Structure formats: structure tokens, C-alpha cells
Amino acid sequence: MITLVLRRLGSVLLVMLVVSGMSFLIFNYLGDPVNNILGVNASLNEREELRRTLGLDQPSYVQFWHFLQRAVVGDFGISYRNRLPVLELILSRLPATVELVMCATVLALGVGIPMGVYCALRPKGAFSRLLQMISLVGISIPQFLIGMLLILIFSVELRWLSAFGRGEVVQIGWWSTGLLTDSGRKALIMPVITLAVFQISMIMRLVQGEMQEVMRADFIKFARARGLTDRSVHLRHALRNSLLPVVTVVGMQIGSLIAFAIVCEAVFQWPGVGLLILQAIEYADFPVMAAYLAMVGFGFAMINLTVDMIYLFIDPRMRRG
Amino acid sequence: MTAALALDVRDLSIVFDTRRGSMTAVQEVSFTLARGEVLGLVGESGAGKSLTGNALIGLLQAPGRIAGGEVHLDGQRIDALPPEAQRRLRGKRIGAIFQDPLTSLDPLMTVGAQLVETIRTHLPLSAPAARARAMDLLAEVGIADPAGRYGQYPHQFSGGMRQRIVIALAIAAEPDVIVADEPTTALDVSVQAQILSLLRRLARDHGTAIVLVTHDMGVIAEIADRVAVMYAGRIVEIGPVTEVLHAARHPYTAGLMGLIPSLSRRADRLPQIAGSMPRPGQWPVGCSFHPRCPSAGPRCAADVPRPLSADDGMVACHLFSGGTLSPPAP
Numbered sequence: 001m002i003t004l005v006l007r008r009l010g011s012v013l014l015v016m017l018v019v020s021g022m023s024f025l026i027f028n029y030l031g032d033p034v035n036n037i038l039g040v041n042a043s044l045n046e047r048e049e050l051r052r053t054l055g056l057d058q059p060s061y062v063q064f065w066h067f068l069q070r071a072v073v074g075d076f077g078i079s080y081r082n083r084l085p086v087l088e089l090i091l092s093r094l095p096a097t098v099e100l101v102m103c104a105t106v107l108a109l110g111v112g113i114p115m116g117v118y119c120a121l122r123p124k125g126a127f128s129r130l131l132q133m134i135s136l137v138g139i140s141i142p143q144f145l146i147g148m149l150l151i152l153i154f155s156v157e158l159r160w161l162s163a164f165g166r167g168e169v170v171q172i173g174w175w176s177t178g179l180l181t182d183s184g185r186k187a188l189i190m191p192v193i194t195l196a197v198f199q200i201s202m203i204m205r206l207v208q209g210e211m212q213e214v215m216r217a218d219f220i221k222f223a224r225a226r227g228l229t230d231r232s233v234h235l236r237h238a239l240r241n242s243l244l245p246v247v248t249v250v251g252m253q254i255g256s257l258i259a260f261a262i263v264c265e266a267v268f269q270w271p272g273v274g275l276l277i278l279q280a281i282e283y284a285d286f287p288v289m290a291a292y293l294a295m296v297g298f299g300f301a302m303i304n305l306t307v308d309m310i311y312l313f314i315d316p317r318m319r320r321g
Numbered sequence: 322m323t324a325a326l327a328l329d330v331r332d333l334s335i336v337f338d339t340r341r342g343s344m345t346a347v348q349e350v351s352f353t354l355a356r357g358e359v360l361g362l363v364g365e366s367g368a369g370k371s372l373t374g375n376a377l378i379g380l381l382q383a384p385g386r387i388a389g390g391e392v393h394l395d396g397q398r399i400d401a402l403p404p405e406a407q408r409r410l411r412g413k414r415i416g417a418i419f420q421d422p423l424t425s426l427d428p429l430m431t432v433g434a435q436l437v438e439t440i441r442t443h444l445p446l447s448a449p450a451a452r453a454r455a456m457d458l459l460a461e462v463g464i465a466d467p468a469g470r471y472g473q474y475p476h477q478f479s480g481g482m483r484q485r486i487v488i489a490l491a492i493a494a495e496p497d498v499i500v501a502d503e504p505t506t507a508l509d510v511s512v513q514a515q516i517l518s519l520l521r522r523l524a525r526d527h528g529t530a531i532v533l534v535t536h537d538m539g540v541i542a543e544i545a546d547r548v549a550v551m552y553a554g555r556i557v558e559i560g561p562v563t564e565v566l567h568a569a570r571h572p573y574t575a576g577l578m579g580l581i582p583s584l585s586r587r588a589d590r591l592p593q594i595a596g597s598m599p600r601p602g603q604w605p606v607g608c609s610f611h612p613r614c615p616s617a618g619p620r621c622a623a624d625v626p627r628p629l630s631a632d633d634g635m636v637a638c639h640l641f642s643g644g645t646l647s648p649p650a651p
């Protein structure tokens with residue numbers, strides 16, 4: 001078990017190295033940092049001077065090593081656009097995105113799993129068919145369309161919810177949360193739903209499929225032969241055994257939620273990392289892009305690690321070796 | 322008479338409802354079991370043995386359903402009870418063991434937890450008392466070091482050990498009847514004998530009646546008190562094991578006995594009698610066995626032979642009810 005954890009950590013390190021390599025390439029070779037900083041009119045001497053102070057005159061591997069050293073302590077340089085440290089910029093935007101993604105995940109699990117269980121137990125019922133139809137729509141409809149429909153109904157027509165921003169936020173240390181104020185919570189509703197619709201549908205269909213499969217297993221028949229209640233057979237035995245693949249997919253989905261969040265943040269003008277990176281791309285703000293890439297890579301690796309740990313927790317068969 | 326009977330099955334019929342109408346798969350099966358008795362239910366694959374066993378424990382899966390007959394457990398009719406009442410009987414008064422011990426246990430739960438869960442479903446025990454009982458059960462079915470094994474998962478046990486745990490689960494609430502469907506078929510030959518003697522001991526020590534479903538006459542010879550032979554959805558002969566083994570009356574039984582694998586050369590499945598058993602929906606008119614029967618006469622192709630009870634046995638064959646030659650007088 002320890003070796004398994006160590007192996008996983010090793011692969012996380014490897015992934016991080018590759019990702020930082022890519023982000024280093026973006027940082028150093030896309031655009032000319034010297035031009036970006038000094039402008040095109042600077043003299044040759046000034047340029048050479050800056051090159052030396054930035055270390056750009058050294059071989060690439062030395063530069064990469066320095067880049068890594070700085071990245072490890074969170075130093076990704078200064079944003080070209082607003083002259084602020086990149087780390088500070090990203091950290092100020094991170095809470096908005098994390099809250100959005102976390103709320104969407106909780107909603108997707110909280111709604112998707114019960115719906116999947118229901119459909120697995122009554123696959124031929126009228127309500128199950130309705131849910132299956134809705135989930136098919138939920139999977140096929142593009143996200144920005146959901147967002148715009150929500151805005152049209154709840155902001156434009158009904159005027160219940162504001163269509164942009166986070167509402168009031170409360171500062172807790174460096175973290176800013178919208179969960180503690182009414183307007184903050186209301187502002188979360190539409191973006192979270194927009195982001196979660198696809199996940200709900202996915203998780204529901206996944207749970208239903210897995211659980212129907214597991215319900216045919218011998219140990220379910222034997223659980224019934226032991227006289228266990230339906231509740232116990234369905235939830236303690238069938239559902240638990242259906243959740244392993246769900247854990248994997250949900251892990252990957254949280255990763256892709258971070259990516260999907262870009263669209264969602266654009267639609268709702270949500271001041272998160274997604275919006276930041278859109279602006280960074282527009283302004284060719286390479287340090288921000290490099291840092292974002294490293295951060296997303298790190299996020300993915302951490303999620304994968306967590307998924308593996310959950311696997312170990314749920315499935316005793318994995319604990320060998 | 323009924324007081325001593327653990328199980329009394331009368332004229333049990335099972336049909337499948339299909340789009341093209343209903344198809345009978347088990348027809349008018351009757352047998353009884355006394356306390357502590359082991360009845361072997363034997364026949365070729367597809368005869369309807371598992372369907373019968375599933376019907377007894379109330380776990381017949383749709384589209385199959387009981388279309389007629391009655392099942393009595395200790396004198397109480399159980400097949401017509403509402404589902405919840407049947408659920409409460411299952412595991413408590415009638416238990417089951419299935420073929421494959423590798424897939425019968427929940428892989429994500431320790432064997433101890435599965436035992437405790439079963440015990441507490443049926444018996445009003447506190448958690449520590451249930452745990453103590455679970456250890457006793459593990460010891461009873463021959464698991465060494467029950468305390469150490471209690472917290473282990475199914476994958477940490479061998480196939481034979483897992484079947485022992487399945488048996489411990491089946492007897493957790495001391496049922497009067499256990500339906501064991503091919504309990505040794507998936508096991509190594511060396512382990513088979515151990516499991517059979519364990520079942521034998523349970524029947525003797527606890528008075529548990531066992532219906533042992535198998536297609537292996539060797540298993541029957543080793544464990545059964547009486548044998549019921551099934552062919553194409555019907556029971557064609559019932560009798561004490563020695564009589565059926567050595568003085569079979571029904572030609573089908575006689576054919577099966579000719580095929581008993583010797584102890585040194587045990588085959589996995591029965592070698593075929595010439596021809597093959599018809600599937601449900603394709604049963605011939607008259608006696609279902611007549612196309613393969615060496616003694617068949619004109620009457621066999623016309624009439625279904627009525628079961629003829631004699632002593633503690635039964636045979637359904639025209640040879641014993643007036644001959645195979647003449648079709649019956651109108």
C-alpha cells in the first residue's frame with residue numbers, strides 16, 4: 001500500500017515536470033519578454049542589460065532550472081498586462097472558480113446519484129423514462145446555451161437573479177467567499193446550474209448503467225437469499241459496488257469542470273481564473289498563461305491522486321502490494 | 322404426517338410469460354423433506370432444477386413465475402405470502418447456497434460485517450452478541466482462527482473457504498431448510514468432499530433439511546438420503562438413495578445410473594444418453610422421455626404417465642402403471 005502511494009506520488013511529480021516544461025516554453029519562447037517589458041524602442045545596451053538580469057543569456061536548461069526553482073515557491077513573474085505578481089493575481093481569482101466548481105460538483109453528485117439509483121431500480125417506470133430523456137438533453141445541449149437560457153428566464157424576464165458577478169463577498173484571510181452572503185449565494189445559482197447540468201446527466205447515466213449491471217451479480221442474489229431488506233441490498237451492496245467507476249469519472253469531470261468553467265465564467269462575467277485567463281490570452285500575457293497551465297496541471301494531478309486514495313479506501317482488493 | 326415435514330412441495334408449476342404466450346418450464350413437481358433430511362435433486366442441465374430451487378426461496382426472476390401448486394414450510398404455506406413476509410422468511414427459516422462462492426460474497430465488505438448484517442436482520446441481538454455469534458459460525462463451518470479472519474475481505478479466502486463462509490451466512494439464523502444449488506460444482510474435487518461433509522454434518526447436528534441441486538450423481542451418492550430425478554420440468558422418480566442408485570425403476574434414471582462416474586474417473590458433467598433433453602416449449606406429447614427411451618411403447622407417445630407412489634418412493638412411467646403398449650381405453 002505504501003509503495004502504491006509512493007508510485008502515485010512519483011507519477012504526479014513526473015506529470016508536474018512535463019507540465020512545467022510546457023509552461024516554461026510558453027513563458028520564455030512565446031513572444032519576447034524583453035520587448036514586452038521594455039517596449040520596442042529600447043536601445044541594444046538596455047536590452048543586453050535586461051537579458052542578463054533576467055538570465056536569458058544562459059543556456060535553456062539553466063533557465064528551466066531557475067524557472068522550476070521560482071515556480072516551486074509560486075513565483076511566476078509579473079503580469080505584462082497589469083504589472084502585478086502573477087501569483088497574487090491568480091490567488092485573488094482562485095476562490096471564485098473553486099467555489100463555482102465545488103458547488104457544481106456537490107450539486108451534480110447530490111442530484112445525479114439519487115437519480116441514477118432511482119432509474120436503475122425502476123428502469124421501466126414512467127418517471128425513469130422522463131429522467132433519462134432529460135439527461136439526454138442535458139448531455140447534448142451546449143453549456144453557454146443553458147447559461148443564456150437561464151439568464152433570459154431568471155434575469156431578463158423574471159428579474160429574480162443578477163446575470164453577472166459574484167454578489168457581495170466576505171474576505172477570510174486571502175480567501176474571498178460568496179457563500180456567506182445572500183447576494184453571494186444567489187449569484188452562484190445560475191452559474192452552478194449551468195456548470196452542473198452536464199455533470200448531473202453524466203453521473204445519472206453512469207450510476208444507472210453500473211448499478212443495473214451490479215444488480216445482476218450473484219452477490220446481490222445471495223444478499224436477497226439472506227433475507228436482507230431491499231434498502232440494504234440496494235444501497236449497502238448494489239450502490240457501493242457501483243461507485244468505483246463513478247469515482248474515476250467524477251475525478252476526471254472535476255478536472256474538466258475547471259476547463260468548462262472558462263465558458264461559464266465568460267457567460268456570467270464570473271470573476272474567476274477562467275475569466276482571467278481569457279483576458280490573458282487576449283493580451284498575450286504569457287506569464288499568466290504559463291502559471292495557469294502549471295496550476296491546472298497541478299490541480300489535475302492532485303485530483304487523480306485523491307481518486308486513487310478514495311479507490312484504496314473503498315476497494316479492499318486494491319490494498320494489496 | 323405434516324408435523325414432521327420441513328418442506329412440502331405440491332404440484333409446483335413454473336411458467337415464463339413471453340411475447341408468444343406462456344411457456345411451461347416446470348410442471349407439477351411434488352416432493353417432501355423431513356427434518357434433517359438431504360434430498361438430492363438431480364437431472365441434466367436445463368431440466369428445471371434451479372428454477373425449482375429459486376421458486377422455493379421466493380427468488381424466481383421475472384419473466385418466470387409460479388403458475389400453480391403450493392410450497393409449505395413447517396406446515397405453513399409460504400409461496401402465497403406477500404413479498405415482505407417472504408423476505409423475512411428468507412435467511413431465517415429457508416436459506417440458500419449458490420454455485421459460485423467466488424461471486425456470492427460482496428467484495429467490498431468484510432466477511433464479519435456480512436455475517437453480522439445477516440444475523441441482525443433476523444435475530445434481535447446486540448452488536449457485540451452478533452459479533453460473537455459470527456465468530457461461532459465461522460468456527461462451526463471450519464474456518465481456522467475466526468477472530469483473525471473476521472475482519473478479512475472475501476478476496477483473502479480461497480474458493481473452498483469462501484463456500485464455507487457462504488454456508489455460515491446461510492445458517493446464520495438457523496433455517497429449517499437450505500436450498501443448495503450446485504454448491505460444489507465450481508470447486509476443486511478435493512474441496513468438494515469437504516464441503517459435502519460439512520453440509521451433511523449440518524443436517525445431522527441441526528436438523529436442517531437440505532435440497533441439494535446437482536447434475537452430478539457422484540455428489541448424490543456421497544450425501545443424499547433420498548433422490549428426486551428431474552427430466553424436462555417434471556420429477557420422474559423419487560426414492561431412497563440406495564434404491565435409486567442400485568435399483569432404478571424409471572428408464573431415464575437407469576440411464577443416468579449407467580453413467581455414474583467411478584470415483585477414480587469423475588467427469589464434470591453427465592455423459593449424454595443418446596439424444597438430448599427437449600427445452601421448455603418443445604416437450605413432446607405423452608411422456609417427455611419417450612423419444613429417447615429404450616422401453617417406449619405406443620402409449621408413451623400419447624399419455625403423460627401419472628406419478629405412482631409406492632412406499633417412500635415415486636415413479637412416473639407407464640412401465641409401472643399398466644404397460645406401455647396399449648393406449649388407454651377411451
Ligand SMILES: Nc1ncnc2c1ncn2[C@@H]1O[C@H](COP(=O)(O)OP(=O)(O)O)[C@@H](O)[C@H]1O
Nearest residue numbers: 337346365366367368369370371372373600601
Ligand atoms: N429467464 C428465462 N427465460 C426463458 N427460459 C428460461 C429462463 N431461465 C431459465 N429458462 C429455461 O428453463 C429451463 C430450466 O432452467 P434451469 O432450472 O436453470 O435448469 P437446471 O436444471 O440446469 O438448473 C432451461 O431450459 C432454461 O432454458
Ligand SMILES: [Mg+2]
Nearest residue numbers: 367370371372
Ligand atoms: Mg442450474
